[in-house]
Amino acid sequence: MHPYTRGLMASIPRSRPASRTALVPVKGQPPNLSQLPLGCSFNPRCSEALDRCRRDMPELMKANDKHLHACWAAPHV
Numbered sequence: 001m002h003p004y005t006r007g008l009m010a011s012i013p014r015s016r017p018a019s020r021t022a023l024v025p026v027k028g029q030p031p032n033l034s035q036l037p038l039g040c041s042f043n044p045r046c047s048e049a050l051d052r053c054r055r056d057m058p059e060l061m062k063a064n065d066k067h068l069h070a071c072w073a074a075p076h077v
């Protein structure tokens with residue numbers, strides 16, 4: 001559900017021919033940990049970033065009965 005997790009999963013090389021597709025790298029560079037951006041730390045690299053992402057750090061929200069995520073754009077219950 002989380003855009004960064006989807007990006008990481010899409011960037012994993014596949015060895016089986018049936019599952020080979022073009023790698024989709026996560027754009028940009030990881031942030032400087034001593035100068036994190038305002039809001040969600042992933043917002044400069046996130047293709048789904050909203051205005052709110054550049055302002056407010058997302059809190060942990062319930063995604064379903066077994067999972068939590070911290071993302072303003074991901075579905076939650």
Ligand code: SF4
Nearest residue numbers: 040046053071072073
């Ligand atoms: S909170 Fe916003 S910037 Fe952060 S991962 Fe979710 S959509 Fe992307």
